[in-house]
Amino acid sequence: MKFVWFNLMPWPDLPDDFRETNRSVWVDIPQKYFDPIRANTVYHEYMDQLEFADSVGFDGIGINEHHQNGYGIMPSPNIIAAGLARRTSRAAIAVIGNSIALYNPPIRVAEEFAMLDCISGGRLLAGFPVGTAMDTNFCYGQIPALTRDKYDEAHRLIMRAWAEDEPFAFDGKYNQLRYVNCWPKPIQQPHPPVYIPGGGSVETWDFCVDHDYNYSYLSFSGYLAGRTLLQGYWDRVAEKNKDESPYRGSFAQIICVGADDAEAEELYAEHMLYFFNRCLHVDPGFADPPGYRTVKTIKAGVISQLRASAQQLYTTLTWKDLVDGGFVIAGGPDTVRERMEDMIRTLHVGTVFCLLHMGNMPDWKTRYSTQLFADKVMPSLRSMWPEWEHDDRWWCHPTEERVQPEATFADRLRPGIGPTP
Amino acid sequence: VSTATTRTITTARGLECEVQVRGADAKGTPIVFLHSLIGLFHDDEPLLDALAANRPVYAPVWPGFGAALGEEALEDMLDFTLHGWDVLTSLGLDRPHLVGHGFGGMIAAEMAALAPTSLATLSLLAPYGLWIDAHPLVDPFTVSPFDVPKLLFADADRGGALLSGGSDFTDATAITDFMVGNSRRLGMAGKVLFPIPNRRLSKRLYRVTTPTTIIWGGADGLIPADPYAAQWEARLPGSTTAIIPAAGHQLGHDDPASTAAAIARHVGSRT
Numbered sequence A: 001m002k003f004v005w006f007n008l009m010p011w012p013d014l015p016d017d018f019r020e021t022n023r024s025v026w027v028d029i030p031q032k033y034f035d036p037i038r039a040n041t042v043y044h045e046y047m048d049q050l051e052f053a054d055s056v057g058f059d060g061i062g063i064n065e066h067h068q069n070g071y072g073i074m075p076s077p078n079i080i081a082a083g084l085a086r087r088t089s090r091a092a093i094a095v096i097g098n099s100i101a102l103y104n105p106p107i108r109v110a111e112e113f114a115m116l117d118c119i120s121g122g123r124l125l126a127g128f129p130v131g132t133a134m135d136t137n138f139c140y141g142q143i144p145a146l147t148r149d150k151y152d153e154a155h156r157l158i159m160r161a162w163a164e165d166e167p168f169a170f171d172g173k174y175n176q177l178r179y180v181n182c183w184p185k186p187i188q189q190p191h192p193p194v195y196i197p198g199g200g201s202v203e204t205w206d207f208c209v210d211h212d213y214n215y216s217y218l219s220f221s222g223y224l225a226g227r228t229l230l231q232g233y234w235d236r237v238a239e240k241n242k243d244e245s246p247y248r249g250s251f252a253q254i255i256c257v258g259a260d261d262a263e264a265e266e267l268y269a270e271h272m273l274y275f276f277n278r279c280l281h282v283d284p285g286f287a288d289p290p291g292y293r294t295v296k297t298i299k300a301g302v303i304s305q306l307r308a309s310a311q312q313l314y315t316t317l318t319w320k321d322l323v324d325g326g327f328v329i330a331g332g333p334d335t336v337r338e339r340m341e342d343m344i345r346t347l348h349v350g351t352v353f354c355l356l357h358m359g360n361m362p363d364w365k366t367r368y369s370t371q372l373f374a375d376k377v378m379p380s381l382r383s384m385w386p387e388w389e390h391d392d393r394w395w396c397h398p399t400e401e402r403v404q405p406e407a408t409f410a411d412r413l414r415p416g417i418g419p420t421p
Numbered sequence B: 001v002s003t004a005t006t007r008t009i010t011t012a013r014g015l016e017c018e019v020q021v022r023g024a025d026a027k028g029t030p031i032v033f034l035h036s037l038i039g040l041f042h043d044d045e046p047l048l049d050a051l052a053a054n055r056p057v058y059a060p061v062w063p064g065f066g067a068a069l070g071e072e073a074l075e076d077m078l079d080f081t082l083h084g085w086d087v088l089t090s091l092g093l094d095r096p097h098l099v100g101h102g103f104g105g106m107i108a109a110e111m112a113a114l115a116p117t118s119l120a121t122l123s124l125l126a127p128y129g130l131w132i133d134a135h136p137l138v139d140p141f142t143v144s145p146f147d148v149p150k151l152l153f154a155d156a157d158r159g160g161a162l163l164s165g166g167s168d169f170t171d172a173t174a175i176t177d178f179m180v181g182n183s184r185r186l187g188m189a190g191k192v193l194f195p196i197p198n199r200r201l202s203k204r205l206y207r208v209t210t211p212t213t214i215i216w217g218g219a220d221g222l223i224p225a226d227p228y229a230a231q232w233e234a235r236l237p238g239s240t241t242a243i244i245p246a247a248g249h250q251l252g253h254d255d256p257a258s259t260a261a262a263i264a265r266h267v268g269s270r271t
Helices: A036-055 A077-087 A107-120 A133-139 A144-163 A202-211 A222-239 A261-279 A295-300 A307-316 A319-324 A333-347 A363-381 B046-051 B077-091 B103-114 B145-152 B156-164 B172-193 B225-235 B256-268
Strands: A002-006 A060-063 A092-095 A124-127 A168-171 A176-180 A194-198 A214-217 A249-257 A328-331 A351-355 B005-010 B016-022 B031-034 B057-060 B097-101 B121-125 B212-217 B240-244
Touching: A002 A036, A002 A092, A002 A363, A036 A060, A036 A077, A036 A363, A060 A077, A077 A092, A077 A107, A092 A107, A107 A124, A107 A144, A133 A144, A144 A168, A144 A176, A144 B172, A194 A202, A202 A214, A202 A222, A202 A295, A214 A222, A214 A351, A222 A249, A222 A328, A222 A333, A249 A261, A249 A333, A249 A363, A261 A307, A261 A319, A261 A328, A261 A363, A295 B172, A319 A328, A328 A333, A333 A351, A333 A363, B005 B077, B016 B046, B016 B077, B031 B046, B031 B077, B031 B103, B046 B057, B046 B256, B077 B103, B077 B172, B097 B103, B103 B121, B103 B172, B121 B256, B145 B156, B212 B225, B212 B256, B225 B240, B240 B256
Parallel strands: A002 A060, A002 A351, A060 A092, A092 A124, A124 A194, A194 A214, A214 A249, A249 A328, A249 A351, B031 B057, B031 B097, B097 B121, B121 B212, B212 B240
Antiparallel strands: A168 A176, B005 B016, B016 B057
């Protein structure tokens, strides 16, 4: 098993009446709630937590891209990743990912991901989301019915830019480039492992299977609700005669660990409710513009047909609902271990994106939960897939001689200059 | 009861299209009507029935709005504009009167800019296509289907009945069918309307020497007559404007008689 510690980087100061007094946490969130001075602390705290997760043994540290979003102040995950690449040297850096249809031209992603792979010494996991409607269509103005086509072209361009050894001309519908010449190139060859975050489009299953990319199901509805979608994916894996390595799939799960079940509720309930009640308050009109999903996906019925009722559900959820419904895996280490095992087996996944910071959780609670998970839960889950133990096709391959962050400048000064030890 | 018949044509590009035909036997230069965001209703188009009293009326169903598939072939404004001309060519119509409503009005204006002398007249009913920064339009792509009738119709009850077509929305299949249809219609329209319904038509309007009238519902909640009607008139010197006070965006449903009369006044002297 691989565990990636993930931070969405939510804004922690949304008011109690946010839901009642605002249309949406995403797209048109009022500017008055953002405080740049406070953000100075928040960004550093979140980046410190990601580095802490590396230090306690998580296999990877993960980040993503959202725009104009109250639960994600990370429009550019690559900026965060650059900082992490400098201050860690062990964990994979999972950028899940860059919304490639939004980069103009998308060769920018090939370049920046190559930079990150070089700086990190080959630790990048490269995520290519199609992007939510909120980010892609409403914040960044892409035409819904053409978004997937533009994404496909961007993907072709990036992969070819990494693969080709000579400059080439790219005559695309959305991108025309006479001289594509990706410089620098990533350490990992032919390319870093690719993760495709999926939100419920059936096309994404085949895309992942055909290219041998990891299908990463990211939702906040927990693993009980996630079964349907992942089963659809595994069905396609079987139908296309691919092996059933659990490392083909990953899942994002909210996790809270306390000394025991009661302490978990006492410590974390308020922060989970902050997340579900305030951070997920997205106007249904922004969630699914006509044309964004294909007819095939709508007909497959795998998405909630009435977003408004899902929204309504979030407002009334209690801690017990969140735990019982699998939205949150919470409790003492034994409880969490049991439910994690159930989740991993049920979904057949080899990689878990562990959402151990959520909502407005303070730093100390985040570290406490993270440490407990690393010490008392993670070790016993490690070997859940013994038959696939050596399958590293979806994991990074860092170079052995990479630069370590411990290196200081002291030994690089010209003799006779600088402070005397 | 509607007198509409449906013809299916295939354009030179290869797109199959349904065309509603009314008054086929009437004399006079035909009218071609390009519909709005909500498409066409076979049995309930009182404006088209009224217009067909004096001349043939051809109302093509825009790709994505009907049963025929293949709308992926149209991707941008030029594709849309040329498809409009392709339809006229397939129908064998020479210098017809062109009437376009809302989304269809934008296409009609583009068609006129491309070939202004190939039309007898142009009637623009509350057209999309211009954008005034100080008066941003409602974003139709965020509006819940439940709120569409009161946005588009002065008579929201009639609008709601028309749009739901008697479907039972407690039935999952009916909801899925509605969602598929809605996604195809607005997904298609989004190619020229999203995120801002401005494809630089204003740069091309100088070419529209076709005799043009602008007709608007005074209670239009989608594209307000004030100030948009005046903006169009200013961009089209020599055009006339008629405001139908109580009508909403769907003026052909809210007040078909006044709308038909305004169109008839414009085309009547130019048969």
